[in-house]
Amino acid sequence: MDHVAFAVWDMSKAAAFWGDVMEGEYRQGDADWRGFAFAQFEFPGGGGRVEILAPGSDPTGFVVKFLHRFGEGMHHVTFVVDDLRAHADRVRAMGHRVFGEDYTDPQWMEAFLVIELAGNRVLVQLAQSELTVEEQDAAWGRKPLGAVLEAAALRPDLR
Numbered sequence: 012m013d014h015v016a017f018a019v020w021d022m023s024k025a026a027a028f029w030g031d032v033m034e035g036e037y038r039q040g041d042a043d044w045r046g047f048a049f050a051q052f053e054f055p056g057g058g059g060r061v062e063i064l065a066p067g068s069d070p071t072g073f074v075v076k077f078l079h080r081f082g083e084g085m086h087h088v089t090f091v092v093d094d095l096r097a098h099a100d101r102v103r104a105m106g107h108r109v110f111g112e113d114y115t116d117p118q119w120m121e122a123f124l125v126i127e128l129a130g131n132r133v134l135v136q137l138a139q140s141e142l143t144v145e146e147q148d149a150a151w152g153r154k155p156l157g158a159v160l161e162a163a164a165l166r167p168d169l170r
Contacts, residue, residue: 015061017064037050038148047073110124
């Protein structure tokens with residue numbers, strides 16, 4: 012598993028929890044990445060990563076839609092696979108609907124599926140990248156956390 016993502020309205024509050032309380036180390040983030048804000052934290056002892064998603068410049072984007080529909084909470088779980096097309100085909104052949112397939116950027120290709128549970132659902136993101144995690148951090152983590160949080164805080168409240 013690569014990471015678990017949470018959608019939140021207030022990125023600063025969530026960053027304080029995952030960074031200060033849970034002692035996560037900020038690894039990458041942006042206040043406006045394709046219309047949404049994100050920050051990733053890594054945890055000591057190989058505890059994986061948590062990604063915070065918040066509204067960015069797109070007031071009708073997927074994060075805003077999710078927050079209006081479900082409220083703050085877990086948004087998705089991401090698994091990195093070696094061959095995204097083959098994995099998506101295998102999942103589809105097993106009867107699951109695969110959607111949102113995007114193979115255009117070799118640095119981050121993705122596809123999604125939903126696991127329906129009694130009264131709930133879990134969004135699963137399958138991803139493939141030609142970059143190592145360290146290379147991803149270098150490419151996508153150029154902005155300091157303070158700058159990301161400051162810019163994200165300037166967004167209008169869309170609640």
